[in-house]
Amino acid sequence: MDVDIWAWVGDTQRQLHEAGNTGLAMAIGSVPAQALEGRYGQLDVLAPAIAQEAEKLELPWLEFYARYWHLIGRIGNRAQGVVALDDARTLVEFARREDVRDCPAAPGAVEALVIAQANTDGAGHAAERLEALAAAEVEPGSLAFAALSEQYVAALVDDGRAVEAVAHAEAAVERLGSAGREASWELGAASVRALLAAGRPQDALTALDAATGFKPDDPVAKAHREGVLRALVLATLGREAEAVQALPDLDVVGDHPRVWVEWSRAVLLLAGSAQITNTWQLGRVLKQWIDYFAVMGAYRSRIELALVAGDLAVARQGVWQARMLADLAESAAAELKDPSAVADRIAALRAAADAVTPLPAPGPQDELVGYFDAADGFNADPERWVGWLAPLSGRDLEATRRHTTTIGFLGYPARGADIYWDMLVESGDIQTADEQDVSFITGLLVEARQDERLEQMAERLPAAQRHLALARLHRARERWEQAATEGEAAVAAGAGIEARRLWASAVQQLDDNAKGARILREILDSEEIEAEDVWRMITMATAAEDWETVRAGAAKIGMPLKSTEGPIEEEMGLVRIVLPAPDGSQRAVVSVRTGPATARLAMPQPPGLEYNAGDLVVFDPALLEPVPESPEEQESFIPPFAAVGMLRPGGYTSWFFDGAAPTEAEWTEFNEVMAERGWPMWVYSDEDYTVTHPSTGEPLPGVFGWIAIPPNVTPVELDAVLDDATERWTHPLAWLDLAREVGVEAERHERITREYGL
Incomplete structure (x- = not known):
């Protein structure tokens, strides 16, 4: 995006704030960070909402801004393919x-x-793409x-x-230099990949070193x-020790499909x-x-990853897996514009799998189930067991369950x-099958x-x-009405506690x-019921x-309550x-727990939020963080819980104050004034x-x-109390919005x- 767009974003935020649309003003500033930092749960809710609001306000640039960043959050780190193509094409049309x-920012659509x-x-x-x-x-x-x-x-x-x-990368860098600009790290990385593809890994390493200091467009992802790119270049050069040192751990790249x-x-x-370690x-x-790429419609990446995974399976003698990955790659190739482009590589994987001799089973075939059950669950290799049990699977029920x-x-x-399916459904034995087998299939x-199959x-x-x-x-498909109907029917038919949990x-x-x-x-009195x-x-x-x-319920879990009837x-x-906060993030609000699953918010919140001090909310009693182990940390630990919904709003209104800090004595007195009136601050x-x-x-x-005041207190009363409480302070306190509201000394x-530069 061009620098002008950021100046425009700042102006738009100020205009929205002045117009009283504080929530939207806060939200638009956070969208790029959400896209780049991987806060997709927030982005996927907030960006479409901003675009919709921008359309209502007839702000097409803001609508483009929201739609662009939402799309970048999908196709960038998340590497979405076909599922994002229509939206990308629509954005191009919108930009025209x-x-x-x-x-x-319009070129961003292309x-x-x-x-x-x-x-x-x-x-x-x-x-x-080139065109x-x-x-x-x-x-x-x-x-x-x-x-x-x-x-x-x-x-x-x-x-x-x-x-x-x-050549194009070098020319682009030169043109940027002539314009007084520096290449982005991403452009430098593209040049490195081009050099690798051209068979020049040493030059690729030199180019990567040169690009290290370039400013990235995506600073969060650069490291x-x-x-990953450095490890690939070094590995190509045969410098294994350095490559291993450069390679990010699996837990680092696991959330970044773009680099998989x-x-x-x-x-x-x-x-x-x-x-x-090449392991199962x-x-x-x-x-x-691979399955993620299938869902995202990233066909080429799915095939590339299947072929790499197949080669790794061959290397660890996982013959059955290598063959299945070859089948998967062949099936996925049908989605490519030119399936023949990967045919030779798929054939090579099949040939490599056929040339491997699988490891021998640990015992006679008719004793393998016993060996499986006796195996150390921590050290056993499930990949090998799949191969060993395969000849029995579909014929022997116990082996089939395990396989x-x-x-x-x-x-x-x-x-x-x-x-x-072949063993139980096609044979007709499913009607009398054990509940365990029905649950497994x-x-x-x-x-x-395979929803249709399940319905059959x-x-x-x-x-x-x-x-x-x-x-x-x-x-599983989040069809809740149907799930409730079937759950109720299952309970009525005697399906047991799992059905009841599902229904509830x-x-x-x-x-x-x-x-x-x-x-x-x-x-509640059943022995089957659990604390959860x-x-x-x-x-x-x-x-x-x-x-x-x-x-x-409280009595069942041993939680004492003082009252015996009515609201707790x-x-x-x-x-x-x-x-939730308007920008899609979350706010942890200190509150007073009033019941097993209720709390009254104690912290005043800015206008524009759907909650405030005095509100009574329902929360999920499952702790979001573990209780610290040390007694010292436990003393200051305030347990966090996720809000479920509003039970009763308190009707409080918040007013902002700002200024130079008073003396300790003045501040203590000020706090006492607020506390005496029960006004949260x-x-x-x-x-x-x-x-x-x-x-x-x-x-x-x-x-x-x-400061939050209850519905029975007027802004005029708060203004008077603040005026009286701060009139002798060395430096004055400002409450501009409140003064404008009451029309006194604005x-x-x-x-x-x-x-005071507030």
Whole structure:
């Protein structure tokens, strides 16, 4: 994006704030950070909401801004492919509108489209990407130039024109220099990849070293992206020890799909070294990544990763897995524009798998189930056991149970489902099958997303198992009405506590807390019920204000309560209630716990939030953080809980104050005045906050915060109390918004704000 757009963003924030739209003003500033820092849960909610609001306010640049950053958050680190293509094409069309095309950020739409195409099938879309980028005609003076040049280099590499890609990267860097600009780190990295593709790894390392100091467009990702690329270059050069040292750990790259293929290639090159362990755990993770790319429609990455994972499986003698990965790659290749481009590599993987001799089983075939059960669960290799049990699976029920669940655990539930299907469903034995086997095959079918198959199987099951299987399917797909219906039917047919839990959970999702609590209350005295069930019942009963059920649950878990009837309103200590903020982040609000699952917020909140001091909220009693082990830390620990919903709003209104900090005695007296009236006050400034002395210009310790007043107190009364409490302070305190609201001395507060630089 061009620098002008950021000035425009700042102006837009100020205008929105002045117009009273504080929540939106706060939100738009946080969207880029959410996209780059990986706060996708927030981004996926906030960015579309901003775009929708911008459309209502007829602010097309703001709408483009929100849509662009949301898309970058999807196609950048998350590497979405086909699932993002239509949105990328729509954004390009939007950028061509007369009221948008002059936006300095408009070239970003082309960037987003070619990234989505590269994620989908880089080689297949290479020509189209090059054409779109060439048509953009962005000059080096624009901050978009480096990003579009980076994408042009990548498209040339995908098109098999690595030498041209190197030349283009060098020319782009030179043009930037002539314009007084420096290349981005990402453009430098694209040049490194081009040099690797051109067979010049030593030059690639030199280029990577030179690019290290370049400013990144995505500073959050630079460290791990550079580490992965450096490891790949060094591994290509055969400098294994240095490559291993540069390679980020799995737990670092696990949340960054964009680097998975490159990281896996580096691991494959290093798999023969003593420092890199090629294990079944690695194979399982790679299969999870492959499945992720399938969901995202990242076809080329899925195939590349399957082939790398297959080579690694061959190296550890995982013959069955290598063959399945070859099958997967062949199937996925049908989605490419040119499936033949990977045919030779798939054939090579099959040949390599066929040439491997699997490790021998630990004992005779008819004793393998016993060996499996006796194996050390911590050190056993499930990948090998899948191969050893395969000849028995589908014929011997005990072997089938172990084989199919293990292969499902390793990421191949469809294969496990196929075996069970042939053994139980096709044979007709499913009607009399053990509940355990029905549960196993249901889980495999759900995980393999074979919904139609599961529904076909359910038709052949007895009523209780049929309804429970369908309820599990609907729950997995978040179809809550159907899940509740099937869960209820399963309970009626005698399916047991799992069905009841599922039913209660589904109706809770449908906001029928009273019914959910009743469902679990019916088995409160059962030996099957667990503490987690009781807490869920308490939470739902609290939301429904069914205090009798709350008390019954509290008695069940041994939680003493003072009152015996009516609403529970007791002081049970301080808690932190975690609530959503307008920018998509979360706020931990210190509160007073008033019941097993209720708390009253104690901290005043800024206007624009949906909650404030005095509000009574329902929370999930599951701790969000463990209690510290040391007694010293326990003394200051305030347990955090996630808010579930509002029970009763307190109706409080918050007012902002700001100014130079008073003396300790003045501040103590001020706090006492607020406390006597029961008006919550919270200081949000820290010890580093300063204001400016109006006469000397020297910094003074400052203080700002919020005071909340209940609905029976008027702003006029608060203004009078503040005026009286602070009139003898050395430096005045300002409450500008309140003064404007009541129409009293607004000019004085404006002057204080101006003179003290508040």
